[in-house]
Amino acid sequence: MEKIENIDPVLSLHDEFTDSELATSLNLCYNCSTCSTICPVALETEGKFNPRSIILLSNFGYEKRLIVDLTPNVWQCTMCELCQEACPEGVNLHEIFLRIKNASARYHNIPKSYTSETNQVYLFGKAVPSQPVIEKRREQLGLPKSPSTDVDEIKKLMGMTPVENILKEIEELEKTKEEK
Ligand code: SF4
Ligand code: SF4
Structure with missing residues:
Protein backbone atom coordinates (compact mmCIF):
# COMPACT_ATOMS: atom_id res chain seq x y z
CA MET A 1 0.00 0.00 0.00
CA GLU A 2 1.15 3.52 -0.80
CA LYS A 3 2.50 5.34 2.24
CA ILE A 4 0.82 8.72 1.99
CA GLU A 5 2.76 10.25 4.87
CA ASN A 6 5.91 10.01 2.74
CA ILE A 7 4.40 11.88 -0.18
CA ASP A 8 4.61 15.65 -0.46
CA PRO A 9 1.29 16.46 -2.19
CA VAL A 10 2.61 19.73 -3.65
CA LEU A 11 5.74 18.19 -5.15
CA SER A 12 3.83 15.15 -6.30
CA LEU A 13 1.25 17.32 -8.10
CA HIS A 14 4.05 19.41 -9.60
CA ASP A 15 5.60 16.21 -10.97
CA GLU A 16 2.28 15.16 -12.42
CA PHE A 17 1.79 18.54 -14.09
CA THR A 18 5.21 18.41 -15.64
CA ASP A 19 5.00 14.83 -16.88
CA SER A 20 4.68 14.60 -20.64
CA GLU A 21 1.00 13.71 -20.97
CA LEU A 22 -0.61 16.22 -18.60
CA ALA A 23 1.95 18.93 -19.30
CA THR A 24 1.16 18.66 -23.00
CA SER A 25 -2.54 18.97 -22.26
CA LEU A 26 -2.03 21.96 -19.94
CA ASN A 27 0.20 23.70 -22.46
CA LEU A 28 -2.56 23.59 -25.05
CA CYS A 29 -4.66 26.07 -23.05
CA TYR A 30 -4.69 29.52 -24.63
CA ASN A 31 -6.84 31.10 -21.92
CA CYS A 32 -9.97 31.54 -24.05
CA SER A 33 -12.39 31.13 -21.09
CA THR A 34 -14.80 28.85 -22.97
CA CYS A 35 -14.60 26.45 -20.01
CA SER A 36 -15.55 29.18 -17.54
CA THR A 37 -18.47 30.43 -19.61
CA ILE A 38 -20.02 26.96 -19.89
CA CYS A 39 -19.29 25.61 -16.38
CA PRO A 40 -22.55 25.36 -14.37
CA VAL A 41 -20.68 25.91 -11.08
CA ALA A 42 -18.97 29.03 -12.47
CA LEU A 43 -22.38 30.32 -13.57
CA GLU A 44 -23.98 29.51 -10.21
CA THR A 45 -21.16 31.17 -8.27
CA GLU A 46 -21.07 34.17 -10.65
CA GLY A 47 -17.53 33.36 -11.70
CA LYS A 48 -16.07 32.86 -8.23
CA PHE A 49 -15.34 29.24 -9.17
CA ASN A 50 -13.32 29.53 -12.35
CA PRO A 51 -11.98 26.52 -14.30
CA ARG A 52 -9.88 28.74 -16.57
CA SER A 53 -8.04 30.13 -13.51
CA ILE A 54 -7.46 26.64 -12.18
CA ILE A 55 -5.88 25.61 -15.48
CA LEU A 56 -3.79 28.79 -15.46
CA LEU A 57 -2.54 28.16 -11.90
CA SER A 58 -1.78 24.54 -12.83
CA ASN A 59 0.20 25.68 -15.84
CA PHE A 60 2.23 28.24 -13.91
CA GLY A 61 3.28 26.03 -10.99
CA TYR A 62 0.90 27.26 -8.29
CA GLU A 63 0.23 23.77 -6.98
CA LYS A 64 0.37 24.81 -3.32
CA ARG A 65 -2.25 27.48 -3.88
CA LEU A 66 -4.49 25.00 -5.71
CA ILE A 67 -4.22 22.43 -2.91
CA VAL A 68 -4.24 24.65 0.16
CA ASP A 69 -5.44 28.22 -0.34
CA LEU A 70 -7.78 28.54 -3.27
CA THR A 71 -11.39 29.57 -2.52
CA PRO A 72 -13.68 28.32 -3.93
CA ASN A 73 -11.42 25.33 -4.51
CA VAL A 74 -11.49 22.45 -6.96
CA TRP A 75 -13.90 20.43 -4.77
CA GLN A 76 -16.68 22.66 -6.14
CA CYS A 77 -16.24 20.93 -9.50
CA THR A 78 -18.91 18.27 -10.03
CA MET A 79 -16.87 16.53 -12.75
CA CYS A 80 -19.69 16.98 -15.27
CA GLU A 81 -17.09 17.37 -18.06
CA LEU A 82 -19.00 20.13 -19.90
CA CYS A 83 -15.83 22.25 -19.89
CA GLN A 84 -13.79 19.45 -21.39
CA GLU A 85 -16.34 18.82 -24.14
CA ALA A 86 -16.38 22.54 -25.02
CA CYS A 87 -12.64 23.24 -24.80
CA PRO A 88 -11.43 24.06 -28.34
CA GLU A 89 -7.99 22.72 -27.49
CA GLY A 90 -9.17 19.43 -25.99
CA VAL A 91 -7.47 20.19 -22.66
CA ASN A 92 -8.02 17.28 -20.28
CA LEU A 93 -9.63 19.37 -17.54
CA HIS A 94 -11.27 16.34 -15.95
CA GLU A 95 -7.97 14.56 -15.34
CA ILE A 96 -6.29 17.77 -14.15
CA PHE A 97 -9.05 18.49 -11.60
CA LEU A 98 -8.96 14.87 -10.47
CA ARG A 99 -5.21 15.10 -9.78
CA ILE A 100 -5.72 18.32 -7.79
CA LYS A 101 -8.47 16.65 -5.74
CA ASN A 102 -6.21 13.65 -5.04
CA ALA A 103 -3.37 15.93 -3.92
CA SER A 104 -5.77 17.97 -1.74
CA ALA A 105 -7.05 14.76 -0.12
CA ARG A 106 -3.46 13.79 0.69
CA TYR A 107 -3.11 17.21 2.30
CA HIS A 108 -6.32 16.46 4.27
CA ASN A 109 -7.96 19.42 2.59
CA ILE A 110 -11.17 17.66 1.70
CA PRO A 111 -14.77 18.69 2.44
S1 SF4 B 1 -11.63 26.20 -22.78
FE1 SF4 B 1 -9.68 25.10 -22.92
S2 SF4 B 1 -8.29 26.52 -23.96
FE2 SF4 B 1 -10.04 27.71 -23.25
S3 SF4 B 1 -9.39 28.47 -21.21
FE3 SF4 B 1 -10.50 26.58 -20.87
S4 SF4 B 1 -8.91 25.00 -20.82
FE4 SF4 B 1 -8.02 26.81 -21.77
S1 SF4 C 1 -16.26 19.48 -14.96
FE1 SF4 C 1 -16.16 20.89 -13.23
S2 SF4 C 1 -15.15 22.69 -14.04
FE2 SF4 C 1 -15.86 21.50 -15.80
S3 SF4 C 1 -17.86 22.30 -16.30
FE3 SF4 C 1 -18.21 20.61 -14.92
S4 SF4 C 1 -18.26 21.50 -12.88
FE4 SF4 C 1 -17.35 23.01 -14.25
Missing part, protein backbone atom coordinates in the same frame (compact mmCIF):
# COMPACT_ATOMS: atom_id res chain seq x y z
CA LYS A 112 -16.45 16.89 5.32
CA SER A 113 -19.32 15.78 3.06
CA TYR A 114 -16.85 13.78 0.94
CA THR A 115 -15.15 12.08 3.88
CA SER A 116 -18.53 11.26 5.46
CA GLU A 117 -19.82 9.63 2.29
CA THR A 118 -16.56 7.77 1.74
CA ASN A 119 -16.72 6.53 5.33
CA GLN A 120 -20.24 5.26 4.74
CA VAL A 121 -19.09 3.36 1.66
CA TYR A 122 -16.15 1.94 3.65
CA LEU A 123 -18.32 0.84 6.57
CA PHE A 124 -21.55 -0.18 4.83
CA GLY A 125 -20.69 -0.56 1.17
CA LYS A 126 -23.10 2.25 0.24
CA ALA A 127 -23.04 6.04 0.37
CA VAL A 128 -26.60 5.85 1.73
CA PRO A 129 -26.86 2.72 3.89
CA SER A 130 -30.12 0.82 3.91
CA GLN A 131 -32.47 1.76 6.77
CA PRO A 132 -35.90 0.47 7.82
CA VAL A 133 -37.57 3.68 6.65
CA ILE A 134 -35.97 3.35 3.19
CA GLU A 135 -36.97 -0.30 2.94
CA LYS A 136 -40.55 0.53 3.96
CA ARG A 137 -40.74 3.25 1.31
CA ARG A 138 -39.40 0.86 -1.32
CA GLU A 139 -42.03 -1.68 -0.36
CA GLN A 140 -44.78 0.97 -0.62
CA LEU A 141 -43.53 1.89 -4.07
CA GLY A 142 -43.49 -1.75 -5.14
CA LEU A 143 -39.70 -1.85 -5.41
CA PRO A 144 -37.58 -4.88 -4.45
CA LYS A 145 -35.39 -4.78 -1.31
CA SER A 146 -32.11 -2.90 -1.67
CA PRO A 147 -29.44 -5.26 -2.96
CA SER A 148 -26.92 -6.34 -0.34
CA THR A 149 -23.27 -5.37 -0.66
CA ASP A 150 -20.13 -7.35 0.09
CA VAL A 151 -18.64 -4.92 2.62
CA ASP A 152 -15.48 -7.01 3.14
CA GLU A 153 -14.74 -6.92 -0.56
CA ILE A 154 -15.26 -3.14 -0.67
CA LYS A 155 -12.97 -2.68 2.35
CA LYS A 156 -10.36 -4.85 0.68
CA LEU A 157 -10.55 -2.80 -2.53
CA MET A 158 -10.43 0.51 -0.66
CA GLY A 159 -7.51 -0.84 1.38
CA MET A 160 -5.54 -1.12 -1.87
CA THR A 161 -5.78 2.66 -2.36
CA PRO A 162 -4.60 5.58 -0.16
CA VAL A 163 -8.22 6.29 0.82
CA GLU A 164 -8.17 4.03 3.90
CA ASN A 165 -5.14 5.85 5.32
CA ILE A 166 -6.55 9.26 4.46
CA LEU A 167 -9.80 8.49 6.32
CA LYS A 168 -7.85 7.30 9.38
CA GLU A 169 -5.58 10.35 9.37
CA ILE A 170 -8.52 12.74 9.05
CA GLU A 171 -10.32 10.97 11.92
CA GLU A 172 -7.20 11.33 14.10
CA LEU A 173 -6.82 14.99 13.18
CA GLU A 174 -10.45 15.67 14.09
CA LYS A 175 -10.04 13.88 17.44
CA THR A 176 -6.95 15.96 18.20
CA LYS A 177 -8.84 19.16 17.34
CA GLU A 178 -11.73 18.18 19.65
CA GLU A 179 -9.33 17.41 22.52
CA LYS A 180 -7.73 20.87 22.30
Whole structure:
Protein backbone atom coordinates (compact mmCIF):
# COMPACT_ATOMS: atom_id res chain seq x y z
CA MET A 1 0.00 0.00 0.00
CA GLU A 2 1.15 3.52 -0.80
CA LYS A 3 2.50 5.34 2.24
CA ILE A 4 0.82 8.72 1.99
CA GLU A 5 2.76 10.25 4.87
CA ASN A 6 5.91 10.01 2.74
CA ILE A 7 4.40 11.88 -0.18
CA ASP A 8 4.61 15.65 -0.46
CA PRO A 9 1.29 16.46 -2.19
CA VAL A 10 2.61 19.73 -3.65
CA LEU A 11 5.74 18.19 -5.15
CA SER A 12 3.83 15.15 -6.30
CA LEU A 13 1.25 17.32 -8.10
CA HIS A 14 4.05 19.41 -9.60
CA ASP A 15 5.60 16.21 -10.97
CA GLU A 16 2.28 15.16 -12.42
CA PHE A 17 1.79 18.54 -14.09
CA THR A 18 5.21 18.41 -15.64
CA ASP A 19 5.00 14.83 -16.88
CA SER A 20 4.68 14.60 -20.64
CA GLU A 21 1.00 13.71 -20.97
CA LEU A 22 -0.61 16.22 -18.60
CA ALA A 23 1.95 18.93 -19.30
CA THR A 24 1.16 18.66 -23.00
CA SER A 25 -2.54 18.97 -22.26
CA LEU A 26 -2.03 21.96 -19.94
CA ASN A 27 0.20 23.70 -22.46
CA LEU A 28 -2.56 23.59 -25.05
CA CYS A 29 -4.66 26.07 -23.05
CA TYR A 30 -4.69 29.52 -24.63
CA ASN A 31 -6.84 31.10 -21.92
CA CYS A 32 -9.97 31.54 -24.05
CA SER A 33 -12.39 31.13 -21.09
CA THR A 34 -14.80 28.85 -22.97
CA CYS A 35 -14.60 26.45 -20.01
CA SER A 36 -15.55 29.18 -17.54
CA THR A 37 -18.47 30.43 -19.61
CA ILE A 38 -20.02 26.96 -19.89
CA CYS A 39 -19.29 25.61 -16.38
CA PRO A 40 -22.55 25.36 -14.37
CA VAL A 41 -20.68 25.91 -11.08
CA ALA A 42 -18.97 29.03 -12.47
CA LEU A 43 -22.38 30.32 -13.57
CA GLU A 44 -23.98 29.51 -10.21
CA THR A 45 -21.16 31.17 -8.27
CA GLU A 46 -21.07 34.17 -10.65
CA GLY A 47 -17.53 33.36 -11.70
CA LYS A 48 -16.07 32.86 -8.23
CA PHE A 49 -15.34 29.24 -9.17
CA ASN A 50 -13.32 29.53 -12.35
CA PRO A 51 -11.98 26.52 -14.30
CA ARG A 52 -9.88 28.74 -16.57
CA SER A 53 -8.04 30.13 -13.51
CA ILE A 54 -7.46 26.64 -12.18
CA ILE A 55 -5.88 25.61 -15.48
CA LEU A 56 -3.79 28.79 -15.46
CA LEU A 57 -2.54 28.16 -11.90
CA SER A 58 -1.78 24.54 -12.83
CA ASN A 59 0.20 25.68 -15.84
CA PHE A 60 2.23 28.24 -13.91
CA GLY A 61 3.28 26.03 -10.99
CA TYR A 62 0.90 27.26 -8.29
CA GLU A 63 0.23 23.77 -6.98
CA LYS A 64 0.37 24.81 -3.32
CA ARG A 65 -2.25 27.48 -3.88
CA LEU A 66 -4.49 25.00 -5.71
CA ILE A 67 -4.22 22.43 -2.91
CA VAL A 68 -4.24 24.65 0.16
CA ASP A 69 -5.44 28.22 -0.34
CA LEU A 70 -7.78 28.54 -3.27
CA THR A 71 -11.39 29.57 -2.52
CA PRO A 72 -13.68 28.32 -3.93
CA ASN A 73 -11.42 25.33 -4.51
CA VAL A 74 -11.49 22.45 -6.96
CA TRP A 75 -13.90 20.43 -4.77
CA GLN A 76 -16.68 22.66 -6.14
CA CYS A 77 -16.24 20.93 -9.50
CA THR A 78 -18.91 18.27 -10.03
CA MET A 79 -16.87 16.53 -12.75
CA CYS A 80 -19.69 16.98 -15.27
CA GLU A 81 -17.09 17.37 -18.06
CA LEU A 82 -19.00 20.13 -19.90
CA CYS A 83 -15.83 22.25 -19.89
CA GLN A 84 -13.79 19.45 -21.39
CA GLU A 85 -16.34 18.82 -24.14
CA ALA A 86 -16.38 22.54 -25.02
CA CYS A 87 -12.64 23.24 -24.80
CA PRO A 88 -11.43 24.06 -28.34
CA GLU A 89 -7.99 22.72 -27.49
CA GLY A 90 -9.17 19.43 -25.99
CA VAL A 91 -7.47 20.19 -22.66
CA ASN A 92 -8.02 17.28 -20.28
CA LEU A 93 -9.63 19.37 -17.54
CA HIS A 94 -11.27 16.34 -15.95
CA GLU A 95 -7.97 14.56 -15.34
CA ILE A 96 -6.29 17.77 -14.15
CA PHE A 97 -9.05 18.49 -11.60
CA LEU A 98 -8.96 14.87 -10.47
CA ARG A 99 -5.21 15.10 -9.78
CA ILE A 100 -5.72 18.32 -7.79
CA LYS A 101 -8.47 16.65 -5.74
CA ASN A 102 -6.21 13.65 -5.04
CA ALA A 103 -3.37 15.93 -3.92
CA SER A 104 -5.77 17.97 -1.74
CA ALA A 105 -7.05 14.76 -0.12
CA ARG A 106 -3.46 13.79 0.69
CA TYR A 107 -3.11 17.21 2.30
CA HIS A 108 -6.32 16.46 4.27
CA ASN A 109 -7.96 19.42 2.59
CA ILE A 110 -11.17 17.66 1.70
CA PRO A 111 -14.77 18.69 2.44
CA LYS A 112 -16.45 16.89 5.32
CA SER A 113 -19.32 15.78 3.06
CA TYR A 114 -16.85 13.78 0.94
CA THR A 115 -15.15 12.08 3.88
CA SER A 116 -18.53 11.26 5.46
CA GLU A 117 -19.82 9.63 2.29
CA THR A 118 -16.56 7.77 1.74
CA ASN A 119 -16.72 6.53 5.33
CA GLN A 120 -20.24 5.26 4.74
CA VAL A 121 -19.09 3.36 1.66
CA TYR A 122 -16.15 1.94 3.65
CA LEU A 123 -18.32 0.84 6.57
CA PHE A 124 -21.55 -0.18 4.83
CA GLY A 125 -20.69 -0.56 1.17
CA LYS A 126 -23.10 2.25 0.24
CA ALA A 127 -23.04 6.04 0.37
CA VAL A 128 -26.60 5.85 1.73
CA PRO A 129 -26.86 2.72 3.89
CA SER A 130 -30.12 0.82 3.91
CA GLN A 131 -32.47 1.76 6.77
CA PRO A 132 -35.90 0.47 7.82
CA VAL A 133 -37.57 3.68 6.65
CA ILE A 134 -35.97 3.35 3.19
CA GLU A 135 -36.97 -0.30 2.94
CA LYS A 136 -40.55 0.53 3.96
CA ARG A 137 -40.74 3.25 1.31
CA ARG A 138 -39.40 0.86 -1.32
CA GLU A 139 -42.03 -1.68 -0.36
CA GLN A 140 -44.78 0.97 -0.62
CA LEU A 141 -43.53 1.89 -4.07
CA GLY A 142 -43.49 -1.75 -5.14
CA LEU A 143 -39.70 -1.85 -5.41
CA PRO A 144 -37.58 -4.88 -4.45
CA LYS A 145 -35.39 -4.78 -1.31
CA SER A 146 -32.11 -2.90 -1.67
CA PRO A 147 -29.44 -5.26 -2.96
CA SER A 148 -26.92 -6.34 -0.34
CA THR A 149 -23.27 -5.37 -0.66
CA ASP A 150 -20.13 -7.35 0.09
CA VAL A 151 -18.64 -4.92 2.62
CA ASP A 152 -15.48 -7.01 3.14
CA GLU A 153 -14.74 -6.92 -0.56
CA ILE A 154 -15.26 -3.14 -0.67
CA LYS A 155 -12.97 -2.68 2.35
CA LYS A 156 -10.36 -4.85 0.68
CA LEU A 157 -10.55 -2.80 -2.53
CA MET A 158 -10.43 0.51 -0.66
CA GLY A 159 -7.51 -0.84 1.38
CA MET A 160 -5.54 -1.12 -1.87
CA THR A 161 -5.78 2.66 -2.36
CA PRO A 162 -4.60 5.58 -0.16
CA VAL A 163 -8.22 6.29 0.82
CA GLU A 164 -8.17 4.03 3.90
CA ASN A 165 -5.14 5.85 5.32
CA ILE A 166 -6.55 9.26 4.46
CA LEU A 167 -9.80 8.49 6.32
CA LYS A 168 -7.85 7.30 9.38
CA GLU A 169 -5.58 10.35 9.37
CA ILE A 170 -8.52 12.74 9.05
CA GLU A 171 -10.32 10.97 11.92
CA GLU A 172 -7.20 11.33 14.10
CA LEU A 173 -6.82 14.99 13.18
CA GLU A 174 -10.45 15.67 14.09
CA LYS A 175 -10.04 13.88 17.44
CA THR A 176 -6.95 15.96 18.20
CA LYS A 177 -8.84 19.16 17.34
CA GLU A 178 -11.73 18.18 19.65
CA GLU A 179 -9.33 17.41 22.52
CA LYS A 180 -7.73 20.87 22.30
S1 SF4 B 1 -11.63 26.20 -22.78
FE1 SF4 B 1 -9.68 25.10 -22.92
S2 SF4 B 1 -8.29 26.52 -23.96
FE2 SF4 B 1 -10.04 27.71 -23.25
S3 SF4 B 1 -9.39 28.47 -21.21
FE3 SF4 B 1 -10.50 26.58 -20.87
S4 SF4 B 1 -8.91 25.00 -20.82
FE4 SF4 B 1 -8.02 26.81 -21.77
S1 SF4 C 1 -16.26 19.48 -14.96
FE1 SF4 C 1 -16.16 20.89 -13.23
S2 SF4 C 1 -15.15 22.69 -14.04
FE2 SF4 C 1 -15.86 21.50 -15.80
S3 SF4 C 1 -17.86 22.30 -16.30
FE3 SF4 C 1 -18.21 20.61 -14.92
S4 SF4 C 1 -18.26 21.50 -12.88
FE4 SF4 C 1 -17.35 23.01 -14.25
